Amino acid sequence: MRINLVTPFAEKDAVKALGARWDAVKKCWYIVDVADLSPFTRWIPNLDAAMDGSGGNSLLTKPKFNLPAAVNVPVKSDAGVADCGCDVLPWEDSEHTAKV
Template sequence: MRYDLKVPFAEKDQAKKLGARWDAARKRWYIDEGLDPADFARWQPAPHDASSAAVSAPASRRAAPAGSEGTVQVGSRFVELPRMCDCLPWEDCDACRLQAWPK
């Protein structure tokens, strides 16, 4: 299991000597299972801190609210535009382009 740490820049060398590693993608220090978390107690994040979770799932993997599977959610200002043809909305269709942008 991975434990994220909150190491100030001035103390990074001390954490590195104890075995902490730098995660460049997440921009934070962490330790793996093989190390004793007690040695890194002073760098443990506070419980209310956003970085306190050991490894949180990315937003794209989080579970959707119950009952929202397969439904499309639209805002109160959503306006459905009429379709020009049967092409996909993100394709560059000549027929739609000519009808949408008359010269």
């Protein structure tokens, strides 16, 4: 049975090392007939359907993540600029990034 994986780009090498395959048409990683799903559980969107074996198209739907509400905490970007989510230009200080 084929199971599509929801894999961030940064983790593609990890799933590939575990034996997942890339589907260039659907642009997703997948596994086929894997006896032990435990190494892949973090990337399986609907683990219950995958374990059941009768998941059908439910495995192809996007997963629903329970994420916490957004918090305005300054985050350093790769360019070293703090991004707090405020509507200010990068070179201007916001209420979250202003130097005291």
